[in-house]
Amino acid sequence: MNQTTNSIVMIRPVAFRMNEQTAVNNYYQKVIDGLTPENVNAKAQAEFDTFVNKLRLIGVDVTVVDDTVSPDTPDSIFPNNWISFHENGDVVLYPMFAENRRLERREDLLDILEDKGFVVNEIMDYTSAEEDGFYLEGTGSLLLDRENGKAYCALSPRADEELFIEFCEDFDFAPIIFEAFQTVNNERKLIYHTNVMMCIGDTFAVICADCIDDKKERKMVLDNLKADGKEIILLTEAQINNFAGNMLEVKGADDRRYLVMSSSAYHALTKKQISQLEEQITIIHSSLDTIEACGGGSARCMMAEVFLPKE
Secondary structure (H helix, E strand, C coil): CCCCCCEEEEEECCCCCCCCCCCCCCCCCCCCCCCCHHHHHHHHHHHHHHHHHHHHHCCCEEEEEECCCCCCCCCCCCHHHCEEECCCCEEEECCCCCHHHHCCCCCHHHHHHHHCCECCCEEEECHHHHHHCCCECHHHHEEEECCCCEEEEECECCECHHHHHHHHHHHCCEEEEECCEEEECCEEEECCCHHHCEEECCCEEEECHHHCCCHHHHHHHHHHHHHCCCEEEECCHHHHCCCCCCCEEEECHHHCEEEEEEHHHHHHCCHHHHHHHHCCCEEEEECCHHHHHHHCCCHHHHCEECCCCEC
16 A cells, blocks of 8 residues: 555634634644734635645645635645545544544535545445444544555644544554653643654654653564665654654655655754654645644644545
């Protein structure tokens, strides 16, 4: 299976703002003083459009879908949490922690992709778990090493262990389970999504191993990455607070490999880390300051990868 794709879906926001329902356990969200909701949305749209243009310039096939004003979905800009698309034609729908994020799920997205020639065979729907209070938020919670058949998951209120194992059984991934923490007001609290503290590329892995407090778990995660030949680039907690873990490898024109991140993530990296990465891949970054502050998510969260086969 391919680890990276040339095709992604992005949702252009219409009423982006800080989502009070997600802020309870996403400690990266902040209120920006002095901005009206309209200002926040306008800034987010400008950041979004610049980002999409940069991706298209390097040859990434970006399908942009406009969000709708109703229902109220302030986090719709992060579609990777509710849907994923797989090489066998499967589409997966995931159970979401915040009630207003469940409203982001929309069937017309599949129609748009089918119109572009993508094939949808089967829909795997885990969303009924919401009724019992269990959640698994897509490729925010699941970090898939497709090539090596492994799935990494940092357990949290948004990533349930049993649901994760069920997903792995359904899709034939070996589950790699751990807990990752960040310091909030001098307390260690669970990180809400795996993809803020690690990224798996074709030949490398970027990870904040210091977030994995349990030494056995930390060793187990690093051993798995090393066993699969990944060059490991270690991040600090300060760096992931600037979204340096929230990156995604994509394919551009001529199958050239790019590592996509926000400008705040890029500027948080050291010169040595940048040169380690640039030995293997071309870095592209775009300013997402408003989206990161209000949404508590960054570049990777905005891109839902499309691995579906084409007709």
